[in-house]
Amino acid sequence: MPLPAKLLVDIHTHVYLPRYTALLRSRSSVPLIRSIVNSEGVAEDRLLILDHEPSGGRPVGPQYWDREEKLNFMDKHGIDISVVSTANPWLDFLPASQAHTLASELNNDLEEYCSTAPSVASRQIKRLYGFGLLPLVPEITTSALLDIVKQIGELPHLRGLIMGTRGIGRGLDDEALEPVWAAIEKAGLVVFLHPHYGVDGSAWGDKDNGHVLPLALGFPFETTTAATRLILSGVFDKFPSLRLLLAHSGGALPALSSRLASCIDHDPVVASRLKHDARYYLGKLYLDAVAYGPEELGFVSDVISRADKFETGSSAKAAPNRSAGSKRMLFGTDHPFFPPLSASEKWKSVTENLEAINDVQGWSEEDRSGVRGENAVALFNL
Known part of the structure; x- marks a missing residue:
């Protein structure tokens, strides 16, 4: 009996549900x-x-909220499964009571959106799964957050949750979130960390450059800072099974990780805070493959793959294994953002990211299949 075809799974794809x-x-x-x-x-x-x-x-237009438009996009580009998420700014702008109610309602809406979708041909697997929402806003109670984590964990087509960088107002390294990290870890949910606020816009100057600087630079720098603060907080030491997926291939964190480790080693405030060298923790992360270039993807997989040699007590000296690093990278499109300027074209956010995966030097065909979809099948237990 022939093996089933390898799946193409999009893990970075957004929807603005009608209620939202x-x-x-x-x-x-x-x-x-x-x-x-x-x-x-x-x-x-x-x-x-x-x-x-x-x-x-x-x-x-409808591509932002209509499920048929999402499925049509998937069909046009050969995408078998999408793990969809409500796009930014989520519930950040709402008071706590309204955010709590709306999170519960939107999670149920997303479950229906996914559960009533068609299945992949010849497989007992839906074409749509989702990341739920937490009401991460100031003044929210811990019990309210834990109620929503429990809800997400019990909705069969939600396999994780999407989260911005502000937490409940003080960032994701806020100790008040530790019960939430514990509950997420226990439930086995994947946290998709996604930016919204960028960085200080005064850095972009007065020249009109459209959305380019805040999106190309501001968003990934925001992710870089948030993920670094999480590492410095010791979250990955306290919750070693926590599964965190970073948008946009981790921003600048892979490129700056050795500089980060050196700064930690020379700073008396944090030098002894962590159990391991900072570079070790990059191997605990998952990263989307929304980088648009094979060189960038190859470099990121190198950085992930070397992480184990920075575990305290490790004597590993081997060169980075790019293939090993690929196991924590997953294809994404950022749909419905970045549409082609010509309506007849396929979306470059699909074609360029697939071409980049295909062209990474040092990845086997098995590695490429993993990044395209099999890693997501395993991570989200599809």
Whole structure:
């Protein structure tokens, strides 16, 4: 009997569920969706998720909320399964009581979105799974957060949760989140860490460069800082089975990890805080493969693969094994963001990331299949 075809699984793909878009349409301050008449006299919806959004926000349409549009996109690009997540800014802008209620409702909505989707042909597996939402806002109670972790863990088509970088207001290294990390670890959920706020926008200057600087640089730098603060907090020592997936291939963290380790070693405040060299913890992470270039993906897999030699007491001296590093990398598209400028084209966020995976030197075909989908099948227990 022939083996089933290898799956293509998209783990970085977003949806603004109807309940969420209704809330955004009701708002008069960012974040919001508003209707405008564009320069060609055509009415269109615009999504504003950042203050001072360039170009008056992003044009949005059914691809942001319609499940058939998601499935059509998947069919056009040969994607078998998507693990979808509510996109930023999640519930960050809401008061605690409203955030708690809406998180529960949106998690149930996402379960229905996934559970009523079609299955992969010839397999007992759905085409859609999801990351749930936590009401991570100031003033939320620990018990409310733990209730939602429990809910997500019990919804069969939700296999993790998406999280921004602010936590409940003081960042993800806030000790108040430790019961939440413990519950997430115990439930076996994957945490998808995704940016929203970028960094200080004054760094971008006055020249109009559209969305390029805040998205290409600000978002990954935000992820880099948040993940580094988590490492410094000792979260991975306290919760060694916690599974954290970083957006955008970990931002700048792989490239700066040795500099980070050196700074820790020379700083009396943190030099003895961690059980291992900082580079060890990169091997505890999962990273999406949304990097658009084979050299970047190869480098990231090198950095992941060398992590074990930085475990305290390790005597490993072997060169990085790029193949081993690939086991913690997973394909993503960032749909529905970054659409092609021509409606007839395939999305470069798909084609360029697949080409990058295909062209990494030192990855076997088995490694490539893993990054395209088999790693996700294992990580999310599909």
